[in-house]
Amino acid sequence: MLNIKIEKTNTPKELPGVDNPLKFGTIFTDHMFIMNYETGKGWYDPRVVPYQPISLEPSAMVFHYGQEMFEGLKAYKTADGRTLLFRPIKNVERANKTNRRICIPEIPEEDFIQALKTVVKVDEAWIPTKEGTSLYIRPFVIATDPFLGVRPSNQYLFMIILSPVGAYYPEGLNPVKIWIEDEYVRAVKGGIGEAKTGGNYVASLRSQVKAHEEGYSQVLWLDGVDRKYIEEVGAMNIFFKIDGRIVTPELNGSILPGVTRDSVIGLCNEWGIPLEERKISIDEIYDAYQKGTLEEVFGTGTAAVISPVGQLRWEQNIMQVQDGSIGPISQKLYDTITGIQLGKIKDTHNWTVEV
Numbered sequence: 001m002l003n004i005k006i007e008k009t010n011t012p013k014e015l016p017g018v019d020n021p022l023k024f025g026t027i028f029t030d031h032m033f034i035m036n037y038e039t040g041k042g043w044y045d046p047r048v049v050p051y052q053p054i055s056l057e058p059s060a061m062v063f064h065y066g067q068e069m070f071e072g073l074k075a076y077k078t079a080d081g082r083t084l085l086f087r088p089i090k091n092v093e094r095a096n097k098t099n100r101r102i103c104i105p106e107i108p109e110e111d112f113i114q115a116l117k118t119v120v121k122v123d124e125a126w127i128p129t130k131e132g133t134s135l136y137i138r139p140f141v142i143a144t145d146p147f148l149g150v151r152p153s154n155q156y157l158f159m160i161i162l163s164p165v166g167a168y169y170p171e172g173l174n175p176v177k178i179w180i181e182d183e184y185v186r187a188v189k190g191g192i193g194e195a196k197t198g199g200n201y202v203a204s205l206r207s208q209v210k211a212h213e214e215g216y217s218q219v220l221w222l223d224g225v226d227r228k229y230i231e232e233v234g235a236m237n238i239f240f241k242i243d244g245r246i247v248t249p250e251l252n253g254s255i256l257p258g259v260t261r262d263s264v265i266g267l268c269n270e271w272g273i274p275l276e277e278r279k280i281s282i283d284e285i286y287d288a289y290q291k292g293t294l295e296e297v298f299g300t301g302t303a304a305v306i307s308p309v310g311q312l313r314w315e316q317n318i319m320q321v322q323d324g325s326i327g328p329i330s331q332k333l334y335d336t337i338t339g340i341q342l343g344k345i346k347d348t349h350n351w352t353v354e355v
């Protein structure tokens with residue numbers, strides 16, 4: 001059990017109004033959680049303080065070699081006023097998996113959960129309630145040693161910041177257009193692709209800019225070796241419905257193991273929808289498209305939950321999916337997962353945790 005000190009702000013900000021579009025990641029709540037680490041001392045001084053800038057040495061290691069871990073999950077307000085987190089233990093386990101991969105000290109699971117609950121509770125009034133909105137939670141750890149040599153840091157900051165968010169995609173549940181990248185790669189097996197760390201994102205920016213210039217909102221990555229097998233989308237895992245069966249790339253070491261992905265697999269299994277986790281080549285997708293059996297394509301991630309894909313562009317080929325509308329399975333998954341998150345549908349899996 002952490003002994004978390006709570007220092008409340010004397011100058012609370014005005015809450016965003018119900019009509020504020022809450023553009024993703026732009027508004028932050030009144031408070032944040034922070035805890036220090038030092039080799040020999042462990043994690044210490046857990047506290048909730050007013051949201052504020054932090055001060056670091058320009059030589060802090062995170063600025064130079066990118067030793068940082070982040071997570072993303074959400075809190076929801078139910079109709080009867082309860083605050084729910086969705087499968088937070090999965091995020092905590094994944095955070096520590098990332099930490100191990102990039103030599104950041106682990107954070108005890110129960111302490112991490114306590115920190116999440118505590119800071120969300122303090123800023124509970126910031127959880128928006130309008131359809132499609134939630135409180136996005138961003139835990140992260142940065143290496144803070146003032147040192148330019150390359151080695152794991154001896155000092156870290158673990159922080160949790162909170163941001164009320166509306167629908168992730170401005171297009172809403174309208175299908176997104178996706179660019180299949182055939183020049184750059186995101187990750188390779190043995191690398192850091194399955195860790196949630198900034199390095200994967202910086203590797204993706206060049207392609208994202210290119211895709212945006214071409215009018216596509218997201219990039220779909222192929223594997224880094226053969227440039228042939230489907231991996232995932234920018235910040236989402238990807239699913240295809242081909243001839244009545246759902247397929248998604250198997251976790252192969254270079255794909256981020258999404259919590260939403262896991263939830264979708266669980267629900268499909270429960271509903272008796274055939275689902276396969278396996279290698280999927282881009283040729284297989286294009287073949288299915290040409291045969292008319294590419295029935296649905298959707299991405300899964302905390303931010304958008306389910307994001308239907310309306311168009312895929314691969315080299316000179318444009319694949320139009322579902323004539324630009326959301327498919328029935330995508331819709332059912334979206335309704336079920338958001339229904340559980342909002343406490344509208346009975347949570348038979350014990351996925352939600354009350355704050």
Ligand SMILES: *Cc1c(COP(=O)(O)O)cnc(C)c1O
Nearest residue numbers: 235236237256258259260301302
């Ligand atoms: C976070 C993330 C996902 C989605 O994971 P969720 O736990 O479902 O939010 C997928 N891909 C990448 C690269 C990610 O960083």
